[in-house]
Amino acid sequence: MTNTTTRLATWNVNSLNVRLPHMLQWLNSDAADLVAVQETKLTDDRFPVDALTEAGWHSAWHGQKTYNGVALISRSPIEDVTTGIPGFDDTQARVIAGSVGELRMICVYVPNGQAVGSDKYSYKLEWLAALRRYIADSLREHPRLVVSGDFNIAPTVDDTHDPDRWEGNILCSDAERAALAALLDTGLTDAFTCVEPPEQRFTWWDYRQGGFRRGHGLRIDHHLISAPLVEAFGDFRIDIEPRRWERPSDHTPVICELRGN
Numbered sequence: 001m002t003n004t005t006t007r008l009a010t011w012n013v014n015s016l017n018v019r020l021p022h023m024l025q026w027l028n029s030d031a032a033d034l035v036a037v038q039e040t041k042l043t044d045d046r047f048p049v050d051a052l053t054e055a056g057w058h059s060a061w062h063g064q065k066t067y068n069g070v071a072l073i074s075r076s077p078i079e080d081v082t083t084g085i086p087g088f089d090d091t092q093a094r095v096i097a098g099s100v101g102e103l104r105m106i107c108v109y110v111p112n113g114q115a116v117g118s119d120k121y122s123y124k125l126e127w128l129a130a131l132r133r134y135i136a137d138s139l140r141e142h143p144r145l146v147v148s149g150d151f152n153i154a155p156t157v158d159d160t161h162d163p164d165r166w167e168g169n170i171l172c173s174d175a176e177r178a179a180l181a182a183l184l185d186t187g188l189t190d191a192f193t194c195v196e197p198p199e200q201r202f203t204w205w206d207y208r209q210g211g212f213r214r215g216h217g218l219r220i221d222h223h224l225i226s227a228p229l230v231e232a233f234g235d236f237r238i239d240i241e242p243r244r245w246e247r248p249s250d251h252t253p254v255i256c257e258l259r260g261n
Helices: 015-026 048-056 119-139 175-182 227-231
Strands: 005-012 034-038 058-062 070-074 080-085 095-100 104-107 145-150 187-191 220-224 233-238 254-259
Touching: 005 104, 005 145, 005 220, 015 034, 015 048, 015 070, 034 104, 034 145, 048 058, 048 080, 058 095, 070 104, 095 119, 095 220, 104 220, 119 145, 119 175, 175 187, 220 254, 227 233
Parallel strands: 005 034, 104 145
Antiparallel strands: 005 254, 034 070, 058 070, 080 095, 095 104, 145 220, 187 220, 233 254
C-alpha cells in the first residue's frame, strides 16, 4: 500500500449478490483500501470476481450456498490467503485471512448463537475459543494484525439500544462478552475505544419495526487491532449512509484508519 493513510473496513453485506451494486458504489467513493466482508451467501464459483477486478479491486473469498461466506477486497494484491480456523473442524465459511504488505487481516463472521443455552450457543462459544487460539498463534507470526468482522457480540450495555431487552440475552450474555474479552487479552484493542464514543455507535439495526429509523441498533461489528496498529491508529468511524440506501444490508460499514502504511 502506498497511501500514507490506510483505511480498513468491515461490512456484513447480507448477500453480496443483492448488495454488489452497493459495494461497488461504496468502493468507488474512495471509502476504504481493504475491506472485510461477511455474509456473502455465495458459493465460490458465483463470487463476483470479474466485476470487482474490472472496478480495480483484488479479492479473495471463501463461500458456501445460501449462508455465511466471507471475503477480502483490496486495492493492493492479497497474499498468503487462508480459510477457516486451523485445527477446528467446521464446514461453515466464516473465516478468511490474507496479507497486504506487512498488514495481516483476519475477517470473521462469528456465529449468532440463536439463544442462550442452545446448541448453537455452545457452538458459538467453542468457535470463539478456537478463534482465540488462532489469533494468539497469528500474532506471533504477524505483529501487524487486525481481526475484523461481524462478531455478533455487543461489548457493553452502551452498545445496545435497550438494555432491558438485550442484557443477558443472545449477543449480550456474560459468556459471549467474556469470550470477546479473551480475544482482546491476546494483545488486541477494540479500535472503537481509541476515539471518543460517537453519539451514533450502532452498526446493525433490525429490519423489523423500523429499527434503523427508530435508532434500535447494536454495535456488533468490530476491528480488533494489535499493539503496533494502535500506535499507527488514525481514526475510527461508522458510515451509516449505506444503511439509508434502497434495499440495504442490516449492517453498515465500519472504518478504522491507520497512519503511515
